[in-house]
Amino acid sequence: MNSKSLFIIPLFVLLLGSIPSGKALPDDILSTVIEGISGRYGSAKGLAAEYTREAISKTMAKLGVADRHDLAKGRLYFKPPHFLRLEQASPQEELLLTDGQILWWYVPLKKEVYKYPAEK
Known part of the structure; x- marks a missing residue:
């Protein structure tokens, strides 16, 4: 996989996460985008x-x-299919992990770990 491919999927994930609440993409558009990404990078x-x-x-x-x-x-x-690890370095260290079922969020500075169901 080339460096351009390595950039596109995380960029898409971050862009989706930055959509203001109440202004989410319609389901049909979101499904089309996700299917396109899966088709191209699924392997x-x-x-x-x-x-x-x-x-x-x-x-x-x-x-x-x-x-x-x-x-x-x-x-x-x-x-x-569902494993994601996000290591934030700044403004403060944080670690986000998911296996598609459970999402773990660790904040070292606070010495706290949060656990959430991934579907929420």
Whole structure:
């Protein structure tokens, strides 16, 4: 798998996660996009990519405070069909793991671990 391919899937995952609540993609469009990605990259044994996520809340955008945003950086690992590991390095270390059934979120600074069902 080339470096362009390694970039596309994590980018898609991060873009989907940045859609403001209440403005999600319609199910038919989302299904089409996911099927296309699965068709093209479904045979991949896995991938790893560095990521940068930037989020500006609706409130900050309305106030014109675009210079105050949430910026996170780290590394993402994915292994089909459902294994995901996200290692956030900044602004603080965090680790997110899932096997498609359980999602674990570890915050070393707080020495706390959270466990969630992955379907929520």
